[in-house]
Amino acid sequence: TQLLEQSPQFLSIQEGENLTVYCNSSSVFSSLQWYRQEPGEGPVLLVTVVTGGEVKKLKRLTFQFGDARKDSSLHITAAQPGDTGLYLCAGGGGLTDSWGKLQFGAGTQVVVTP
Amino acid sequence: DAGVIQSPRHEVTEMGQEVTLRCKPISGHNSLFWYRQTMMRGLELLIYFNNNVPIDDSGMPEDRFSAKMPNASFSTLKIQPSEPRDSAVYFCASRFQGNQPQHFGDGTRLSIL
Numbered sequence: 001t002q003l004l005e006q007s008p009q010f011l012s013i014q015e016g017e018n019l020t021v022y023c024n025s026s027s028v029f030s031s032l033q034w035y036r037q038e039p040g041e042g043p044v045l046l047v048t049v050v051t052g053g054e055v056k057k058l059k060r061l062t063f064q065f066g067d068a069r070k071d072s073s074l075h076i077t078a079a080q081p082g083d084t085g086l087y088l089c090a091g092g093g094g095l096t097d098s099w100g101k102l103q104f105g106a107g108t109q110v111v112v113t114p
Numbered sequence: 115d116a117g118v119i120q121s122p123r124h125e126v127t128e129m130g131q132e133v134t135l136r137c138k139p140i141s142g143h144n145s146l147f148w149y150r151q152t153m154m155r156g157l158e159l160l161i162y163f164n165n166n167v168p169i170d171d172s173g174m175p176e177d178r179f180s181a182k183m184p185n186a187s188f189s190t191l192k193i194q195p196s197e198p199r200d201s202a203v204y205f206c207a208s209r210f211q212g213n214q215p216q217h218f219g220d221g222t223r224l225s226i227l
Binding site: 033040041042043044045048088101102103104105106107 | 118147156157158159162170205207215216217218219220221
């Protein structure tokens with residue numbers, strides 16, 4: 001059972017459009033991380049958010065952690081083909097875990113066409 | 115700096131055979147994680163170690179799976195005997211400490227025929 005639900009599962013857009021990916025849970029996490037994974041490679045960390053309501057920006061990517069630390073969103077402005085990949089959210093430090101292991105969502109596959 | 119190194123990158127073998135996957139974590143990292151990724155189930159944590167000691171193996175599917183970490187620079191995940199349903203990409207990740215980010219290797223793509 002996935003504790004983290006990501007939506008949508010798949011997103012295909014044209015270059016220059018904006019997109020938002022959501023990550024929701026019924027559990028509280030002390031931190032939430034976003035990874036991007038490309039074919040044949042392991043996930044690569046994009047950002048970690050730790051404070052409820054926190055917003056972080058990484059160039060055209062904006063990440064937000066919900067006030068209750070149960071949900072997060074990733075917004076990409078003016079998407080480019082290089083943004084294509086599988087976006088994974090991962091929650092850390094849940095109430096039942098003191099070792100910092102991560103619970104991963106199923107991922108959102110984003111395809112940006114030129 | 116060298117990242118997490120996994121070997122082999124690809125493994126194809128017949129069911130019933132023993133499979134051993136290898137991982138070299140980033141030097142200085144004291145936590146190591148083994149994951150399995152499939153289309154159906156996504157990325158699942160199998161087991162993780164802290165300072166070479168297994169902390170949580172609740173994700174290991176069954177007794178056919180075993181993992182060891184004899185020292186800080188090497189870990190193995192073994193499947194014996196292997197079955198077709200074990201086909202997946204297996205990732206190893208390491209982390210410095212606490213809530214520091216995990217660094218993933220490029221995975222081993224395992225196909226059991």
